[in-house]
Amino acid sequence: MCTLPGHGIPRDHRDDAYLTPDRDIFFCETNGRITGATHILDVFRTRLLSAELRERRVFFEHFHLPVPSFEQATDQLQESGLAYEPETGTGVILVADLVEEGATVIYCVVAPDLNGAEKMQEQLHHLFPSHAQL
Known part of the structure; x- marks a missing residue:
């Protein structure tokens, strides 16, 4: 979780990511609300x-x-x-x-x-x- 004050996002958001076998992390989605x-x-x-x-x-x-x-x-x-x-x-x-x-x-x-x-x-x-x- 992180907040982005001053960037138009006044609340927490959640980021979904995939970890590849090569240990790369790819972010695929940001949720500005409670999900899943x-x-x-x-x-x-x-x-x-x-x-x-x-x-x-x-x-x-x-x-x-x-x-x-x-x-x-x-x-x-x-x-x-x-x-x-x-x-x-x-x-x-x-x-x-x-x-x-x-x-x-x-x-x-x-x-x-x-x-x-x-x-x-x-x-x-x-x-x-x-x-x-x-």
Whole structure:
């Protein structure tokens, strides 16, 4: 989130971007209003992160993580140490249970930087082997 005071945009806006395999980031859309998962990510940022960590974390929301069940995925994240930890402000948060619809969950990786997010993503690939490369 960022604000653009003095530029005719007096409120927060959200930018959507793609991360390529070459680690290039391409911005594809700017939303000047709350859209899609904005409210969820805002809650994560303001309710789960301490004030000092809010500007020092990245959030990557991902779809279609194949899991045996939401409960088993939660247990496996806890056991592996990948579950979100309030003390560090890092980890994986399961956002939505789509197991009945397609045996997947939506999740969000919270990390200090892009490298940390990629490392967690790799760990998820090992934890859930059927997870497709994103």
